[in-house]
Amino acid sequence: GFSQIGSESGWRTSETASIKAEAERRGIDLKFSDAQQKQENQIKAVRSFIAQGVDGILLAPVVETGWDQVLQEAKDAGIPVVLVDRGVAASEDLYLTKVASDFVVEGALAAAWLAAETNGVCDVVELQGTVGSSAANDRKAGFESVVGNFPAINIIRSQSGDFTRSGGKEVMESFLKAEDGGKNICAVYAHNDDMALGAVQAIKEAGLKPGADILIVSIDAVPDIFKAMADGDTNATIELNPHLGGPSFDAIKTAKDGGTVDKWIKANGPLFLPDTAAEEYAKRSQ
Amino acid sequence: MTGLEDRKNQRKTTMPFSVKLNRQWLGPVIALLLIIIGNGIISPGFFTIRIVDGHLYGSLVDIVHRGASTVLVAVGMAIVIGTRGIDLSVGSIIAICGAVTAVLIRDTSLSPFVILLIALAAGIVCGLWNGMLVAYLDIQPIIATLILMVAGRGIAQMITGGQIVTFHGPFFEAIGSGYLLGIPWRVIIAAVLIAGLWAVMRKTALGLFVESVGGNARASRLAGIDARGIKVLAYVISGLCSAMAGVIIAADIRGADANNAGLWLELDAILAVVIGGAALMGGRFYLGLTVIGVLIIQALTTGILLSGLPSQYTLIVKAAVVMVVLLVQAPKARDMILRAMQRKKS
């Protein structure tokens, strides 16, 4: 069984597709359940997997807390649970392993790149994800932790663009207006690529050149961002690896065979720069 | 002699009517002005309108620019509410029509105009579906449209395959962010469509029928009005308006985001209609005031963004301002204030 959060972004859809494809390749009968971004639905799904007696459960938790109960039930039923793409705040013996990247690290990486690129002098505007979501919280925290070491890097504005393109565009438009037509902005840090793509359009429509007049760094590495990078519209993206199926199934198999697995199989992706963008785009967009 | 009397009476009786109408306009317009002035205080550059690349550019322009899609949805919603209905599915219709547009552009070489027509037709089909459920199966509007609200996003995702489908093309880029004589195309489209709707509603008897069906569907049927037909029509109009909004929203970001396009827009639209003075219990609708309602909400949103308020406070501020606007709007509250003022005087 695989309990997915939903299909709210292109990245999420690729993740789903990748895991399904991996299962198919290995001849695993995968029960898929879409929770529409709701924790309560995920709990229901996990319980119904338990009821059906599946061999293993993949869980992409929508939020980090509140899983003790249901994980305990899975454990009681002897079903190993693998957390994919983010962790939970529960005791480690309740799940087999997590195959995930670290949002905080991603934020920090973005900040590090920006600091290097601007020699530590920059007024940044931040496009946050959905208020209250852990991806937004952590990517913000990671970024701030690094930026805090550079007195001349300031986050001058920070608003939520809800992880969407139109949200990113609308918020960026208002940033441009508020900051003297964008003259005060040196860079944009977007919590995901979609918002960055929206910001690109807003900047263009304001008569500026994205990627040159205003630097743009974002996270996820969806195909479209590589095209934008190749066109010189954005400057960097950090990959959030969607191909988590392989390691997850491996872990379950190892556990079934009586082996042990690490509690955290790290899957952080690299930072991509424009130089490889065209090539990556060609690779990913087919 | 009597003719003269009559004419005098007529003038006398039309006078209070127009005064009353003025009063109704007053609340929303004042609220809008106050919010705009407030924005000006918070953000000094708010009122400047410059010309950039041969078109108007500035925060005020942003408000109408951003509001264009919402206003379309809200106007359709106003008509549905006029029939004592509600349409929760507008967001999903936006997603579907955006998806249809994007996929057609990507996969076919149809002329953009044809694609636009197909997208609008998709909206009409959605509206028909809603209307049938409400009018012929007698399903309560909230639930009837909830069905499409839930399923519609799924349909939109099925069309796009769950990805954001990006597209390019001058026609749709113009709709999204192009300008005619310095005025955004989307604003022109919205204005033309709304003016057309207004004419259809108020220059024919359709508006009367809508209000009559909303006021008392049974009585309207007995008076020879095709109450079911009118209801279906209202949802079709709402579907059409949402479809246009969907195309605009997709064209704006040059991509169809099946999951997020128009998400929660129905709430903003309903809010705008109510701020515009319509009762959710049907019987009356005001297109002009609905437009002002949308502008109020959009001005508020833009103002909050400009103010640099931390994101976590955004919702609270929005709720508070909306509350104040509604309270000032409420006839009962106004009566109370007036009475209190009179008491002070005497």
Place this chain on the structure above:
Amino acid sequence: MAAMTQSTSAILSVRGVGKVFPGVKALQNVDFDLVPGEIHALLGENGAGKSTLIKVITGVHPRDAGRVIFNGTDIHPQHPGEAQNMGISTVYQEVNLVPTLSVAENLMLERQNLKWGFINWKPTIAAARDALATLGLDIDVERPLGSYSVAIQQLVAIARAVALDARVLILDEPTASLDAEEIKSLFQIMRDLRGRGMGIIFVTHFLDQVYAVTDRITVLRNGQRVGTFVTADLARIDLIGHMLGRELAEVSSHRHHDERGFTGKGNQIQIKNLGRKRMLHPVSLELSGGEIVGLAGLLGSGRTELAELIFGAQKADSGLVFINGEPVMLRSPQHAIRSGFALCPEDRKQDGIVAELSVRENIILALQGRRGWLRPIPGAEQQKIADDMIRALGIATPDREKPVGQLSGGNQQKVILARWLVAKPLFLILDEPTRGIDVGAHADIIKLIKELCDEGLALLVASSELEEIVAFADRVVVMRDREKVSELVGAEITQSRIIEAIAR
């Protein structure tokens, strides 16, 4: 004037009460006294302010001026519940009960039998049955009220008010849709209550009833008190004079059956075996242009059903309707209207008015419906039509843009009548058309209807007022138990013959 002397012993006194609605002075400086053990008629034209006075007394509307003294103390009820608790029990105009609740619950709201704070249903329902039994009504009290006819609902409302055991009982047009039998038992109850020292205020437009039960009369005109009189000392003609502020010459002229000898010119309408299972046994009926056919029968005899079937408001499962030999499709009211039919429904609140729309819009609604949405009636013409009708029917409204919901009951009825008169149908069905309409307007309306018939209109009138039917019908169809039982023509049309046919 006679009343003033008794004010000391009054249980309920009103002094200098005023009430203003936007554009209307509904009440101005009104005085009124009710003594225990009397039935006091409150009379006046439609829109005179009767209902408003009652609503001001019971706290539905806040008053703008004056005092209300109940049992010796000034009262200021904020809502009807308060007045009810003080001992003023009221049946308001229109049926003001909750259609979705059962009959028993309507009767017992806020008075349910409690046991440890929770409702004890058995005794509660038994009490409801008892309350209805006093009015001689034996129906299933656990069915929703809305499934019963207006008349039954009216009786339930009365039963509720009577059962409250109050010191003052106020009845605002309670008899509007009742028939003779029920009125009789209501009067008996009123007399009993009077005997027990209750004070009763009774509003009606039927002068016979005024003389049958009331002791005194207070007349209102244009929101002002004209005077209070002892019923026995006031001649009918004077009473009418006080109410209208003018003499009503025609009042008796419509009482004798005139020999217009309609020519049958124009149209022939044939109804053949029209019926529907469980609703109406097939009925056949013929009318010709210029003819007025009365439809008589007891409550629930199927008159309303017949009207609705003819009009297509309910789908018939047998029978056909022909106009001049051509069959017409009556699948919906819309089709019927296109064929020139019109139905003025019985239940004006549910089926008649569109409360939020203005008087003008309500009046032109059917005409516009017939023209379709594409051909709107020009604004000026709408205004003219509305103004003409407001004048012709004497609709009391400050202006034609007032929402109909804010008019007095009788005036709402006039607006609906106007709606159908304006539509110029060739076959008009009126179901209880004069419900709640005052004597003056009654005469005007009957005159107008006759004029229309002279122009070739065929008319079917269902009415519980036999007097009215006898007065103007050329032919009377009598219904009983959802079946047509007899048809009377010409000289056969007398009240006694009709009652005989109903009772047989």
Place this chain on the structure above:
Amino acid sequence: MINERYYPLLATLAVCALLYGYGIYEHRAFSDTYVLGNLLTDNAFLIVTAIGMTFVILSGGIDLSVGSMIAFVGVLMAELVGGFGLHPLAAVVIAMIVGTGFGGFMGYLINKFDIQPFIITLAGMFFLRGMCFVINLDSVPISHSFVSDFGSFRIPLPGRGWLSASALVMLAAVIVGIVIAHYTRFGRNVYAIGGDRQSAELLGIPVGRTTVQVYALSGLFSSLAGVVFAFYTASAYPLAAVGVELDAIAAVVIGGTLLTGGMGFVIGTFFGGIIMGVIQTLISFDGSLNSWWTKIMIGALLFGFIVLQRLITRSFSGLRAGAG
């Protein structure tokens, strides 16, 4: 003959049985009491919310703030337990008082200023969600022995299943709801107001007071749902329960309550909630639907269900032709 008021309820029951029967027919595991226990536990907070919503809808109103209320109560309790070190039970009491008070306040505004409930509660929904963000942006665990005891409490059922504390609270709430609705004057007044507000007023029912109480009651039930949800997940999350208001409304309506007010049953809401749960469970049992087909299926099942209910109601009542 059965009173016609019960037709929608019977229809709901019939469809519920049908759906469950289908589940058992299709998947063997469905007949296990484990699934039944899960249904009761997993939908407990939804049903509790929906009971409060039933009263609001019966009175002819609507309450959109319930979803945010659930999240708010969770965040508030986490703050009280984690930040102030209160005992969870004390936090529960405070949270429910705050919730009830907020509901009552919305009712007060609705009544006093005659503003439409849809809008007031929409503003309430924004406001409460905003308050969550202000108190705490992160998802935090509520760790306290009482909470985990609550979570692990269970009464075994025959088979693999059990009744959890959440389920018991929910069942108790259903019973309380039924008693309030059918055996108190307040409950009957709610029906009367929803049936015809104006008439209710003229019949002497304290309409204003009852309106305020109805929203307070909804606040009470939704904060109780918040408590159940917080204990169920032993955590608080500011984005929890987004859109639950629509699920709750759907449960109420599927349960046979008329959205226009005045007609319906609390027990119907219980089955409505269960039906929503069964639909979900069926979909995850199936496990072959991708994200979008899941949505389409939920919509289609909702549609199929409502049409079926219509048909059953109609064939019961035979006559009763509806107008326009």
